[in-house]
Amino acid sequence: MGKKITLFDTTMRDGSHALRHSYEISQVERIAEGLESAGVPYMEVSHGDGIGGSSFTYGFSKADEFDLIEAAARKVSKSKVAILLLPGIGTIEMLVEAKERGAEAVRVATHVTEADVSAEHITKAKELGMFTVGFLMMVHMADPGRIAEEAAKMEGYGADYINLADSAGYLMPEGVSERVKAVRDAVKIPVGWHAHNNLAMAMADTLAAIEAGAEYADGTLRGLGAGAGNTQIEVLAAVLARLGIDTGVDFYKLMDVAQEAVDPILMRPQVVDNGSLICGYAGVYSSFLLHVYRAAEKYGLEPRDILIELGRRAMIGGQEDMIIDVAYHMKNKPA
Secondary structure (H helix, E strand, O other): OOOEOEEEEEEEOHHHHHOOOOOOHHHHHHHHHHHHHHOOOEEEEOOOOOOOOOEOOOEOOOOOHHHHHHHHHHOOOOOEEEEEEOEOOEOHHHHHHHHHOOOOEEEEEEEOOOHHHHHHHHHHHHHOOOEEEEEEEOHHHOOHHHHHHHHHHHHHHOOOEEEEEOOOOOOOHHHHHHHHHHHHHHOOOOEEEEOEOOOOOHHHHHHHHHHOOOOEEEEEHHHOOOOOOEOEHHHHHHHHHHOOOEOOOOHHHHHHHHHHHHHHHOOOOOOOOHHHHHHHHHOOOHHHHHHHHHHHHHHOOOHHHHHHHHHHOOOOOOOHHHHHHHHHHHHOOOO
């Protein structure tokens, strides 16, 4: 596996889901400072659903996300602050403001079969001089050939690399390898991988992606993220060091920032609980989990039943507003 891997931290974005979007400026400053000290080159800061996600549908942020972006940017000089943008949630105007507040990179995210909606945003990001990533979500929902076609579109729009996200934590290593290899064969730019741990496969899947040719790997401190969380970045850095793979990151310092800056703000241990497990089993978007718990409580339903039904309906990211509708119909279904 002798190669160099670039680590991309998403603690202050995907981790926002696990904290119910309650990040405070002082917390972001501390994490950003620690990640820079450890040598992590990219750190993503925004609402869990990307810029513009603070809303009734996705959950309101405690602090304005642009203030959080600016706070992180103040604390770094070598690392780049990145944002996530989902077209339809985030806008061109928000992208420009994020750039003005200090974001130097953006990952434009779409459902795995809808890369065409990213064209305008990727093009604008490149015009702004930002490091720009095409981010394909829910990659378990398309075969490798189709994913390769969508990745090629994003390359054509100007993306600097393609990031594949197993947003449901559904895939086994073989499925990861097939998808990464297909994209590697289809594009000339690098490929990255973003895992969720709903079936406790995040580390194995990330290593499979790297072995298949991925050059970027996502992770979060303490694995903090939607569902059962993401690949735990301090563990990933240690594992890659054991394998002789260069990341340029000091994993001792990553361990320290995880312990000192993230442990004190955890709302619960980042474990594979029942809801997360069913997300992975049913192939449901990891960020649906908190919405499902609220719907289950409102209608007196078993959360796992709602998740299975969402999986049966092949619900995708961006359809969070439909969860309450599904729960209502399940509750009022004729006997």
